[in-house]
Amino acid sequence: MQEVQNYVRALEHGMGRLQDMPLSLRLLREMHEILMEGVRGAQRAPGEFRRVQNWIGSPGAEAGEATYVPPPPGEISSSLGKLERYIHEETRLPHLVDIALVHYQFEAVHPFLDGNGRIGRLLITLMLIERDLLPEPLLYLSAYFERHRESYYDHLLAVSRRGAWEEWLLFFLRGVVTEARDAARRAGKLFDLRESYRERFQKAGSGANVISALDHLFARPVTDIRELANALSISFEAARRLVSSLEAEGLLEEITGRRRNRVYAAQELVRVLQSPLDE
Known part of the structure; x- marks a missing residue:
């Protein structure tokens, strides 16, 4: 329950800060500190990018046995700096494609010791709002990712291992379509x-x-x-x-x-x- 409450508080903080500052690494750190307050991972440098190597794998697995090893700490600042610049660049890509690319890259860098998935999903919502695609956080892609959790991780890993961008983008866009239709359906029922x-x-x-x-x-x-x-x-x-x-x-x-x-x-x-x- 505390994790859910923190998630809502972090989202509301991010939305409020977008009124007077652009989406930035600073804002992500602020949200991460709120997200981790008093929950699992609270002692793992909340609000700070990691200074040690981490990896993704089964519980107790060593780095050599990991499913995925993100960049070492010395490369995080450069990687995130490039990501921040990309977020604010004018590209010729559709906004949803841009957001899918940013989400993958954030998860690939895995800059926090804990809570990367939650911050990465909040990043999607904030980009939708900042780009005037949504007035409120009405699209809940986390639900789609959770229902298709194995496929979600497989698609992210496939991009890292063999550059399977098209498969990832199609998966992401299917999620947007599914959750947008669901949100509209529920909104209609609530209105009635x-x-x-x-x-x-x-x-x-x-x-x-x-x-x-x-x-x-x-x-x-x-x-x-x-x-x-x-x-x-x-x-x-x-x-x-x-x-x-x-x-x-x-x-x-x-x-x-x-x-x-x-x-x-x-x-x-x-x-x-x-x-x-x-x-």
Whole structure:
């Protein structure tokens, strides 16, 4: 849970910093420090590029047995400097191809001792936003990479071993198509669900706080009374009554089983978000 929270915090930090600075190695280090705070790898130089050799392989494998050995520490500064310049160069390639090339190169350099995969995937999102291809992080390629994890690693390794760029690019672009269609489908379902809720409660003559609470749930489908009170600028008691009302209507379900500090989920909304993807 902490890793997921850190991932969101790192993404939000990166998006915020893009308002006043370009995508850069400095920004990646800042995000990496946030990403590694209090989780596995927290003692492995968070926010700093590695100064020792690392490698990728089965647990306990030595460098000679590794599947892939990235560049030595002395070459990281030069490799990343070239990558940073490439990110900001004007190329004749389509943006998505550029982003696929950058993602491969970052993973190939493997500049951190831990967390390279997570930062590499965040880099995709930030490039999409910086290049005005997305207004918000609505494309979640990590899900595609995770579902096809073996193929993902095989394609990256094939580029390093035999220059299989075309296969990697096709894999990456298929992922973009798949996740874009999925995001659009889920967004449509969420929109329809929100409109049905609004129509239902407006016909019932519900007050403005109920409609505001519904909007809040589509931003935060898992919430508690105090968070809802703060979000709507109402008293704790008013928020408690609102939650009880939505619970009675079947929109919210208590998911902790606790007597105090209870947490509630908008389960119908969560099901839309978590429903299996039809590829």
